[in-house]
Amino acid sequence: MISNINIAEAMTVKLENILPEMPEFVAGIRRASNRGFTINVKDTEVALKNALRYIPGKFHKTLAPEFLEELKSRGRIYGYRFRPPGKIYGKPVDKYRGSCLAGKAFQVMIDNNLDFDIALYPYELVTYGETGQVCQNWMQYRLIKKYLEVLTEDQTLVVESGHPLGLFKSHPDAPRVINTNGLMVGIFDNQEEWHRAMQLGVANYGQMTAGGWMYIGPQGIVHGTFNTILNAGRMKLGIGKDEDMQGHLFVSSGLGGMSGAQAKSVEIAGGVGIIAEVDYSRIKTRHEQGWVSKISIDLDEVFKMAQEYLDRKEPVSIAYYGNIVDLLEYAVKNNMFIELLSDQTSCHAPYDGGYCPQGLSFKERTEMLSKDHDRLVKLVNQSLRKHFEMVRILVDRGTYFFDYGNSFMKAVFDAGVTEICKNGVDTHEGFIFPSYVEDIMGPLLFDYGYGPFRWVCLSGKHDDLEKTDHAAMSCIDPSRRSQDRDNYIWIRDAEKHSLVVGTQARILYQDAKGRVKIALKFNEMVRNGEIGPIMIGRDHHDTGGTDSPFRETSNIKDGSNIMADMATQCFAGNAARGMSLVTLHNGGGVGIGKAINGGFGLVLDGSRHVDEVIRSALSWDVMGGVARRAWARCPNSIEVSIESNKKSKDNHITIPYIVDDALVKNLVSKEFNRE
Numbered sequence: 001m002i003s004n005i006n007i008a009e010a011m012t013v014k015l016e017n018i019l020p021e022m023p024e025f026v027a028g029i030r031r032a033s034n035r036g037f038t039i040n041v042k043d044t045e046v047a048l049k050n051a052l053r054y055i056p057g058k059f060h061k062t063l064a065p066e067f068l069e070e071l072k073s074r075g076r077i078y079g080y081r082f083r084p085p086g087k088i089y090g091k092p093v094d095k096y097r098g099s100c101l102a103g104k105a106f107q108v109m110i111d112n113n114l115d116f117d118i119a120l121y122p123y124e125l126v127t128y129g130e131t132g133q134v135c136q137n138w139m140q141y142r143l144i145k146k147y148l149e150v151l152t153e154d155q156t157l158v159v160e161s162g163h164p165l166g167l168f169k170s171h172p173d174a175p176r177v178i179n180t181n182g183l184m185v186g187i188f189d190n191q192e193e194w195h196r197a198m199q200l201g202v203a204n205y206g207q208m209t210a211g212g213w214m215y216i217g218p219q220g221i222v223h224g225t226f227n228t229i230l231n232a233g234r235m236k237l238g239i240g241k242d243e244d245m246q247g248h249l250f251v252s253s254g255l256g257g258m259s260g261a262q263a264k265s266v267e268i269a270g271g272v273g274i275i276a277e278v279d280y281s282r283i284k285t286r287h288e289q290g291w292v293s294k295i296s297i298d299l300d301e302v303f304k305m306a307q308e309y310l311d312r313k314e315p316v317s318i319a320y321y322g323n324i325v326d327l328l329e330y331a332v333k334n335n336m337f338i339e340l341l342s343d344q345t346s347c348h349a350p351y352d353g354g355y356c357p358q359g360l361s362f363k364e365r366t367e368m369l370s371k372d373h374d375r376l377v378k379l380v381n382q383s384l385r386k387h388f389e390m391v392r393i394l395v396d397r398g399t400y401f402f403d404y405g406n407s408f409m410k411a412v413f414d415a416g417v418t419e420i421c422k423n424g425v426d427t428h429e430g431f432i433f434p435s436y437v438e439d440i441m442g443p444l445l446f447d448y449g450y451g452p453f454r455w456v457c458l459s460g461k462h463d464d465l466e467k468t469d470h471a472a473m474s475c476i477d478p479s480r481r482s483q484d485r486d487n488y489i490w491i492r493d494a495e496k497h498s499l500v501v502g503t504q505a506r507i508l509y510q511d512a513k514g515r516v517k518i519a520l521k522f523n524e525m526v527r528n529g530e531i532g533p534i535m536i537g538r539d540h541h542d543t544g545g546t547d548s549p550f551r552e553t554s555n556i557k558d559g560s561n562i563m564a565d566m567a568t569q570c571f572a573g574n575a576a577r578g579m580s581l582v583t584l585h586n587g588g589g590v591g592i593g594k595a596i597n598g599g600f601g602l603v604l605d606g607s608r609h610v611d612e613v614i615r616s617a618l619s620w621d622v623m624g625g626v627a628r629r630a631w632a633r634c635p636n637s638i639e640v641s642i643e644s645n646k647k648s649k650d651n652h653i654t655i656p657y658i659v660d661d662a663l664v665k666n667l668v669s670k671e672f673n674r675e
């Protein structure tokens with residue numbers, strides 16, 4: 001009979017044989033709401049056994065009731081007692097223990113994701129997007145760190161939904177960590193099954209860079225949001241290629257993890273922004289960070305203030321403390337013209353607290369979430385229907401509305417509004433309003449390969465960040481394309497906009513060529529001792545890493561938008577080419593079963609070997625996506641693929657022949673009419 005003594009003896013990497021004190025919860029730090037305890041007696045037993053299996057047997061009697069209480073009151077077992085006391089933040093890399101640089105570098109990234117200044121609900125390991133966690137519980141956090149401390153260049157750490165499965169022999173050119181989150185078997189790949197699996201403690205919702213350990217604070221999303229708003233203005237408001245959003249109005253909702261970037265971005269783009277937010281604590285955070293300039297609870301005042309700035313053609317961002325539906329109703333009733341409109345409530349999880357229904361305060365919705373979930377669902381649906389109605393009226397009056405990748409349109413559809421579908425019945429042909437990727441990010445950025453390249457200066461030195469900013473700028477030719485010009489201006493002014501929260505990090509949209517050039521330059525600087533080691537990566541909201549028909553791949557029109565081959569190939573290809581960290585997740589920003597997305601991290605240690613990884617893996621990471629987009633007949637990707645086939649000695653892309661639309665249309669219509 002195997003005993004717990006045998007088991008403890010069989011492991012050298014394990015949690016310590018002491019029971020930590022329950023840490024104090026710092027007042028004022030946001031806490032995740034109760035996710036709902038819905039599992040039956042048998043499953044509850046399994047959930048407790050699952051959580052206790054991390055912990056030496058002699059503590060089970062004490063911990064079992066504590067974990068049961070967490071499950072009942074929080075809807076999951078976080079193992080709060082195992083959270084290390086005090087402040088968690090990304091420290092300089094040499095402050096971490098480790099047997100290889102990558103092992104230490106990942107600890108910087110993980111801790112940065114859990115920093116009080118960065119994470120949405122740090123005690124619940126949620127980095128952003130309401131439910132996106134680094135791992136499921138604090139036992140996993142501790143164990144992952146212990147593994148990272150001993151990980152060598154000949155091993156790979158396997159992490160499955162936050163659980164460190166173990167270290168396995170590999171080789172120096174293999175990834176040091178392979179990390180998957182929430183991947184479910186087809187017929188179980190839905191919200192209900194996931195909710196059960198999450199309570200059992202076998203599924204982590206990694207979002208993208210939360211479980212992918214590559215979040216760099218709200219800055220990560222500011223550049224993309226800036227690009228989106230500016231290009232929306234260019235496409236729909238007639239703003240010139242070298243002009244900004246001066247004198248133009250953008251309205252949206254949400255000042256949370258990612259949505260918090262909207263206010264800052266619209267100001268950087270030179271425009272006027274009004275952002276509705278129901279949670280005052282988030283408004284306060286963004287205001288203190290200087291990411292939103294004005295706050296008001298009074299809609300008369302909000303619109304008056306906005307008009308003054310529009311007239312003066314000066315940038316400003318205004319937080320409206322209230323519900324977006326109230327704001328839109330006000331705009332409809334008072335004939336306020338909104339030029340650009342979007343929404344960034346967490347509609348990927350509308351019934352789990354992501355969407356606050358009209359008529360409830362944030363506090364009331366939080367209480368109702370645990371006490372009367374059925375009623376909350378009814379109110380959310382009612383509010384979404386009203387929300388849609390207001391958007392439709394405004395669009396009829398000339399507003400350009402776009403879905404901001406938060407599954408707003410899908411949530412409206414789920415609330416019973418079939419009119420939101422193009423075919424009036426189901427979602428197969430998409431929705432009547434475009435998503436920001438379908439209209440803007442997809443064709444103008446992703447199809448060319450432009451995506452959210454980012455880096456973290458692992459030394460923690462601001463000086464390194466400044467040097468890398470300058471180096472990156474020197475790699476961009478602003479006259480090549482308008483995108484390059486925007487990116488050049490972005491990096492030139494990045495320091496001025498004080499974007500850093502947490503580690504010394506930077507985001508800079510770049511295409512394949514740009515990313516490779518900049519990464520090689522950085523690696524050379526590390527080699528020459530000009531800067532300390534760098535972690536490069538990206539978020540998953542990119543050209544090739546994500547299959548997400550309601551978002552990243554919403555401009556894929558050959559039917560393959562429902563396939564997840566590209567994201568899977570991207571992940572596998574990155575692993576094969578030696579990225580330090582490779583990740584693959586279910587859900588991302590749109591919800592379980594609606595996307596598969598992958599990311600990576602690469603530690604630039606200055607070696608020649610890393611130069612080779614940059615040349616092969618970094619260019620594959622982008623060009624795999626461009627090639628697939630070209631095959632789906634996206635014109636800008638075809639253009640980039642033709643150029644690549646002409647110039648590249650190493651890659652060769654299959655390019656689709658153009659088919660005459662009229663030929664196919666006539667043939668098919670004749671055939672169908674005959675029937």
Ligand SMILES: NC(=O)c1ccc[n+]([C@@H]2O[C@H](COP(=O)([O-])OP(=O)(O)OC[C@H]3O[C@@H](n4cnc5c(N)ncnc54)[C@H](O)[C@@H]3O)[C@@H](O)[C@H]2O)c1
Nearest residue numbers: 129254256257258259277278324345346355356405406589
């Ligand atoms: N910024 C981007 O580029 C981007 C890209 C893709 C997807 N998204 C999606 O946007 C959504 C928001 O992401 P996040 O990280 O900011 O989430 P979050 O949960 O941190 O923030 C959402 C905010 O909306 C507020 N809110 C909810 N209902 C409201 C209502 N009716 N009126 C006003 N405010 C309301 C919440 O209080 C919260 O602060 C997610 O679904 C995410 O996946 C964002």
